[in-house]
Amino acid sequence: MQEAEELCDRIGIVVNGHMHTIGAPARLKSDVGDFLKLTVMVEDPANVERVESFVRGIVPEATLLIEPLGAIRQYRLPRSSEGARLSNLIRQLDEGWARLGISDWAVTTVSLEEVFLKVTENTRRIGELKKRNMTPAQATDGGVPEPASSANTAKVANAGAIVDGTGSDHDAVIDVEAAGAQ
DSSP: OHHHHHHOSEEEEEETTEEEEEEOHHHHHHHHOOEEEEEEEESSGGGHHHHHHHHHHHOTTOEESSOOBTTEEEEEEETTSGGGOHHHHHHHHHHHHHHHTEEEEEEEOOOHHHHHHHHHHHHHHHHHHHHTTOOTTTOOTTTSOOOOOHHHHHHHHTSOOEEOOOSTTOEEEEEEOHHHHO
């Protein structure tokens, strides 16, 4: 994905033979990546609950992006949240990191790989709704499939992505084969 982002002017994401999105890498990340990623490293595992409360106090809509890896937590912060304003976020983290035992933190935008995973996950969810003869607008909380677990995300990530940047205008198509995306 990193090579495609650096070498290509446009990138298309094809899932099960259908083009789902195409555009410049920066545009894809801003259109699909409607969140910031907060990565926090906690020095003492006993402080994890305090850190989680602190993060949710700043951005109540914060959710874990991936399953926690030891002392590292990654949160998805919707850009639409008032607390996710970068200036507010940095100020709050700067003031609270030492007392909470946070050894390191970073706020980043989404990567192209995360855009790819989000597009394929949305396609999978829409496919499940179609199997139930529902449209996304008709779905209720009880009818919408749960977001992918890290195991499901890993299946999608290993679904046979093909990046072909050989076009003369430096385009790439990222294709997910049907078997891996289901």
